[in-house]
Amino acid sequence: MTDLKMLTQDEVSELINVSRDQVAMFREVGIIRATKTGRSYMFSQAEIKRFQRDYVGLDVSNKVKALESYKKVNGIN
Template sequence: MTEQSIKFEINNDTLIEAINSLKNLIATKVVTQNMNQLVFTTRELADQLKTHEARVSMWRQCGAIKGIKKGKEYIFSRNEVDHFLEEYAGYDLSNEAKVKFAVHEVFLRNNKKESSTTKSVNSLRI
């Protein structure tokens, strides 16, 4: 039995590109695994969203995201986090005034949808 050797020619650019692709794949896998959690603490959610715990607490206090009090901490369900990310996409939530404005806008938008749905249903009954 003879051993065969395979020679690879890899230049630096190809090697760097392969390493970066691998890093991105690993980072994506880690984020995906973490975001598959059913619940998050304030700290875990802040880490996932790349922000501070105080900001997550401010969002909760202003009503942008609903938390469940568990002892001295709050936890956030995966569904609530998804809902928050969907509802507030595109809004600046960097300070309390902006969060309150966004909460008000989302409230009006959702009530407008509800109102038009109710009108459609009522018009069908006539």
């Protein structure tokens, strides 16, 4: 049942070793999908695994590069 546990933005940032702001940017771009719960966002563990699988080897270090990677992963020209 631990797969059902949703992660907070802080937990995701710690788990994937990026800043909280970077996780927010990933969410805004659409790289990591989240569920809004009141004022916060929650992230499924499956979504984090999908991010790790789909974005391996791509540069998501800033918003411009993250958008380019998002388009590449989703086949958008």
